[in-house]
Amino acid sequence: MIRLLVTDVDGTLLDNKSELPDFNKKALIECLDRKIEIILATGKSFASIFWLVELLGLKMPQITLNGSVIVAKDSQIISFVRINPEYYHEIIADIRHGGCSPLVALADGRILYDKEHPTFEAFRKINEKLLKVEDIDDEKYCRSCVDISVTIKESDPLDTYLRSKYEGKLQLVRSGEYFFDILDLDATKGNALKQIAEKFGFKKEEIAVLGDSYNDLSMFDQSGLRIAVKNSYEKVLQAADFVTDENYNCGLGKAIYKYILKD
Incomplete structure (x- = not known):
């Protein structure tokens, strides 16, 4: 019996306009009515998903910034x-050398930059607020940084370079077509889920996870029911127990009724 539902946000819970479909909302509320707790697990800051927490009346801790902050x-x-x-200053320098501008996420949820870049629009489209500062090389940002990200496609040479240099030293995560994140090795959505599950007494077989991207795979390892939306990366589709419809066709809601509520 599922007692905890954990879902990715962009590309899974929300549609392609970053809106919550009524059908998905209805399914989630029915889960709550049946005492199934809900956790949102996102690569974004808490501020960007707070509207969902309030709208749904969620009570559980939420997983943000790819698992680096609960x-x-x-x-x-x-x-x-x-x-x-x-590693902080070296990563910043490498991203700049690759012709991009880094974004630095702090533990308090602020996402900083010191030089505007056209690719930042991809972040703003998913309701992420960016704060301009004078110099992100400042030590005060280094001390509380949880995530350094750069908006590049998987085919970008910088993606290959960063992976070859930092693989095994840092967590390198792609959470969407344009989103490449660098975190501590221990910072994963899966580790965050494990921490919450242990604290609240959820067994692995009582947890269902829905996702679409590479950063959701670590949560699959901590769950008894793994569901991917049809628009997921191939590796995610292969790791899932079931594949539901696309995010823009209310795949999450359909999966909840079919595999969790079983109506």
């Missing part, structure tokens, strides 16, 4: 995993 419903930080400071 946040309570009242916006209080429960725990965070920061990037090893010894």
